[in-house]
Amino acid sequence: MSTGPVHLVVACHDGRGHTGKLAAAVRRGASEVADTDVVSIAVDEITPEQWFQLDDADAVIFGAPTYMGSASAAFHQFAEASSRRWLTRRWQDKLAAGFTNSGAKAGDKSGTLGYFTTFAAQHGMVWVNLGLRSGWNSAKGSENDLNRLGFSHGVAAQSNIDEGPELMHKADLDTAEYLGRRVATYARIVVEGKRALAR
Numbered sequence: 001m002s003t004g005p006v007h008l009v010v011a012c013h014d015g016r017g018h019t020g021k022l023a024a025a026v027r028r029g030a031s032e033v034a035d036t037d038v039v040s041i042a043v044d045e046i047t048p049e050q051w052f053q054l055d056d057a058d059a060v061i062f063g064a065p066t067y068m069g070s071a072s073a074a075f076h077q078f079a080e081a082s083s084r085r086w087l088t089r090r091w092q093d094k095l096a097a098g099f100t101n102s103g104a105k106a107g108d109k110s111g112t113l114g115y116f117t118t119f120a121a122q123h124g125m126v127w128v129n130l131g132l133r134s135g136w137n138s139a140k141g142s143e144n145d146l147n148r149l150g151f152s153h154g155v156a157a158q159s160n161i162d163e164g165p166e167l168m169h170k171a172d173l174d175t176a177e178y179l180g181r182r183v184a185t186y187a188r189i190v191v192e193g194k195r196a197l198a199r
C-alpha cells in the first residue's frame with residue numbers, strides 16, 4: 001500500500017520540438033505508475049519555484065538534444081547554474097535518468113548520455129539506466145523494436161533533421177515511455193524503502 005505520492009521532475013531543454021516530444025512521452029510513462037506526481041521543467045526558462053521543485057523531487061529525468069556531440073548549450077547552462085545545489089548537496093541520493101535526440105542514428109549521443117551520468121554523479125544522485133537490451137540487432141529484429149538504436153545509459157532517439165517532431169519514430173517514443181515507467185517504479189521502491197527504514 002502506498003504511503004503518499006512519489007515526486008518526479010522531467011527537466012529538459014527542447015530545441016525545436018523533438019526533445020520536448022520525448023519529454024512528454026517520458027512523462028506519460030511515469031504517470032502510468034500509481035501515485036506518481038510528475039512535473040515538467042523547461043531548463044532554459046527555469047523559475048525560482050521550479051528550482052525548489054527540483055530540490056523536492058525524488059527523481060529527476062534530464063533531457064536535451066545532442067548538439068555537437070554533447071547536451072545542448074542551454075542544458076549546460078542549467079547544469080552550471082545547479083552548482084549552488086552541488087555545494088549544499090541538495091540533490092544527494094535522488095534518482096536520476098536521461099534522454100536525448102539527435103539527427104544521425106548514432107550521432108554521438110553517448111556523449112550526451114555520458115555527460116548526464118557525470119552531471120548526476122557530481123550531485124551524488126543515483127543513476128537509473130534504460131534497462132532494455134539492444135533492439136534491431138538480429139535477423140528477427142526491426143526498427144520498431146524498443147531501444148532500436150541500442151544505447152544503455154538512457155533513451156537515445158533519432159529524428160531526421162529536415163522533418164518535424166510529428167514524424168518522430170514511435171519506437172523511440174515508446175522507449176521514452178518505458179524509461180518514465182522504470183524511473184517512477186524505482187522511485188516508488190526507494191521512497192517506500194526509506195519510509196520503512198525510518199519507522
Ligand SMILES: Cc1cc2nc3c(=O)[nH]c(=O)nc-3n(C[C@H](O)[C@H](O)[C@H](O)COP(=O)(O)O)c2cc1C
Pocket residue numbers: 013014015016017018019020065066067068069070101102103104105106107108159160161
Ligand atoms: C547546433 C547543432 C548541433 C548538432 N549536433 C548534432 C550532433 O552532434 N549529432 C547529431 O546526430 N545531430 C546533431 N544535430 C541535430 C540535432 O541533434 C537534432 O536536430 C535535434 O536532436 C532535434 O531535436 P530538437 O528539436 O529538440 O532540437 C545538431 C543540431 C544543431 C542545431
